[in-house]
Amino acid sequence: MVGEVEKRGMRLGKYELGRTLGEGNFAKVKYACHLDSGLEFAIKIFDKKKMLDLKISDQIKREIGTLKLLKHPNVVRLHEVLASKTKIYMVLEYVNGGELFDRIASKGRLGEAEGRRLFQQLIDGVSYCHDKGVFHRDLKPENVLVDAKGNIKISDFGLSALPQHFRDDGLLHTTCGSPNYVAPEVLTNRGYDGAMSDLWSCGVILFVILTGYLPFDDRNLAVLYQKIFKGDVQMPEWLSPRAKNLIKRMLDPNPQTRVSMAEIKSDEWFNQDYVPTNPYDEEENIFIDAEAFSMQGVTVETEKDPGSPTLINAFQLIGMSSCLDLSGFFEKEEASERKIRFTSNHSPKQLLEKIEDIVTEMGLRVQKRNGKLKVMQENKGHKRPGSLSVAAEVFEISKSLYVVELRKAYGDPLLYRQLCSKLSNELGVREEILAAQV
Numbered sequence: 088m089v090g091e092v093e094k095r096g097m098r099l100g101k102y103e104l105g106r107t108l109g110e111g112n113f114a115k116v117k118y119a120c121h122l123d124s125g126l127e128f129a130i131k132i133f134d135k136k137k138m139l140d141l142k143i144s145d146q147i148k149r150e151i152g153t154l155k156l157l158k159h160p161n162v163v164r165l166h167e168v169l170a171s172k173t174k175i176y177m178v179l180e181y182v183n184g185g186e187l188f189d190r191i192a193s194k195g196r197l198g199e200a201e202g203r204r205l206f207q208q209l210i211d212g213v214s215y216c217h218d219k220g221v222f223h224r225d226l227k228p229e230n231v232l233v234d235a236k237g238n239i240k241i242s243d244f245g246l247s248a249l250p251q252h253f254r255d256d257g258l259l260h261t262t263c264g265s266p267n268y269v270a271p272e273v274l275t276n277r278g279y280d281g282a283m284s285d286l287w288s289c290g291v292i293l294f295v296i297l298t299g300y301l302p303f304d305d306r307n308l309a310v311l312y313q314k315i316f317k318g319d320v321q322m323p324e325w326l327s328p329r330a331k332n333l334i335k336r337m338l339d340p341n342p343q344t345r346v347s348m349a350e351i352k353s354d355e356w357f358n359q360d361y362v363p364t365n366p367y368d369e370e371e372n373i374f375i376d377a378e379a380f381s382m383q384g385v386t387v388e389t390e391k392d393p394g395s396p397t398l399i400n401a402f403q404l405i406g407m408s409s410c411l412d413l414s415g416f417f418e419k420e421e422a423s424e425r426k427i428r429f430t431s432n433h434s435p436k437q438l439l440e441k442i443e444d445i446v447t448e449m450g451l452r453v454q455k456r457n458g459k460l461k462v463m464q465e466n467k468g469h470k471r472p473g474s475l476s477v478a479a480e481v482f483e484i485s486k487s488l489y490v491v492e493l494r495k496a497y498g499d500p501l502l503y504r505q506l507c508s509k510l511s512n513e514l515g516v517r518e519e520i521l522a523a524q525v
C-alpha cells in the first residue's frame with residue numbers, strides 16, 4: 088500500500104527521504120532533502136491509525152498549531168506539515184550533531200564553563216516556549232540535540248499529547264518510559280504545573296551534563312521512585328558550590344518551593360558569561376509564514392508504486408476517518424501499552440486482595456505466586472482472542488504509597504485495557520489525597 092513503509096530514496100512531495108534518524112513509540116524520524124533547494128530536513132512521520140486509535144488526533148491538531156508559534160534558535164523549528172492517506176509528516180529543522188547525551192556518553196562529562204553554555208541555551212529555549220504558554224512535559228536526553236556549531240536544539244516541544252499523556256480514560260497517567268527525568272509531582276499523578284516540572288527535568292539534565300551520570304537511578308523501581316520523591320541526590324565533591332546550589336534548588340521535590348525560571352536566570356552560577364539567545368526576528372519568518380503551516384496533501388511515491396493519486400488534506404482525513412471501526416484498537420500495540428503503572432494508598436496485601444476480587448468479578452482467573460499475581464483468561468490453553476495473561480506487582484514507595492505495575496504477557500488488548508482501567512479507577516490514589524501525602 089502506498090505510504091505504508093517509507094523507504095530510502097522515496098519521494099514525499101518535494102522531499103526525498105533518506106536514512107532513519109530516530110524511532111519512538113509513535114513516530115519515526117527520517118532524514119530528508121528538499122529537491123529544489125537541496126536543503127536538509129528531518130521529517131517526523133506519524134501513523135494516523137495509531138493517532139485515531141488513541142483518540143489523540145484532535146490534540147495533535149491543536150499541538151501542531153502551537154508548534155508553529157515556536158521560532159527560537161534553541162528549539163527545533165517546524166517548517167511545514169504534510170499528509171498522505173495513512174501518515175502525517177512534520178517537516179522539521181535538521182539538526183546534525185546528534186543527541187547531547189551521546190556526546191556525553193562518548194566524551195564524558197563537560198567542564199563547568201562548556202556545560203553552563205549548553206545549559207544556558209537549554210534554559211533560553213525552554214523559557215521562550217514557556218512564555219508562549221507551551222510546556223514540554225517530556226524533556227529527556229533524546230529531546231536535546233546539538234547542531235554542527237555545538238548549540239542546543241530542543242525537539243518535540245508542544246508534542247505533549249503524545250504517548251503517555253492520553254489521560255481521558257483513567258489510564259496511563261504516569262509515564263511508562265524511564266522515570267529518571269520525570270518530576271515527582273508528575274510521577275504521582277497530581278495535577279501539575281508544566282513549567283515547574285520542565286524545570287525539574289532541566290535540573291536532571293544539568294546534573295548529567297556536569298557529572299556524566301544520572302542524579303536518580305536504581306534498578307529497583309521502588310527505590311528509584313523514593314529517591315526522586317525525596318530529591319535525594321548525591322553531589323560529587325568536585326562540583327563547584329554554586330553549581331551544586333543551583334542543581335539542588337532545581338531538584339526540589341516540592342514544586343511550590345522549587346526555583347522558578349526568573350530565579351534561575353538571576354542565579355550567580357547561571358549568569359556567568361550569559362549572553363541570552365534572542366528569538367528569531369519575526370521579519371525573518373514572514374516568507375515562511377505565508378505557506379508553511381497549511382496542511383498539504385502529498386503524493387507519496389514508493390519504488391514499487393510510483394504516481395499514486397494525490398491525497399487530500401490531513402485534517403480532512405482525520406475527520407473523515409474518525410468514524411472508522413475501532414475494533415482493531417491496539418492491534419499493533421506498542422510495548423508502552425503493555426505495561427502500566429498507577430499509584431495507590433492501599434497496602435500490598437489489600438491491593439492483591441482487591442485486584443483478585445476485581446479480576447474475579449470480570450470473569451478472569453487468578454494465580455498467586457511469590458507476592459505476584461497472574462491474571463488469566465485462557466480458552467483451553469490456546470492464546471485466542473479473549474485470552475489474557477497479566478502479571479501484577481506492587482512496589483512500596485513510602486509507608487502509605489505504592490506503585491502497582493501491570494504487565495501483559497499476551498492477550499486481548501481491549502480486555503487488558505478494560506482491566507487496567509477498572510483497576511486504576513478503583514485502586515488508584517485520588518489526586519487531592521496524593522497532594523497532601525507527597
Ligand code: ADE
Nearest residue numbers: 108109116129180181182
Ligand atoms: N532526530 C529527531 N529529531 C531530529 C532532528 N530534527 N534532526 C536530526 N535528528 C533528529
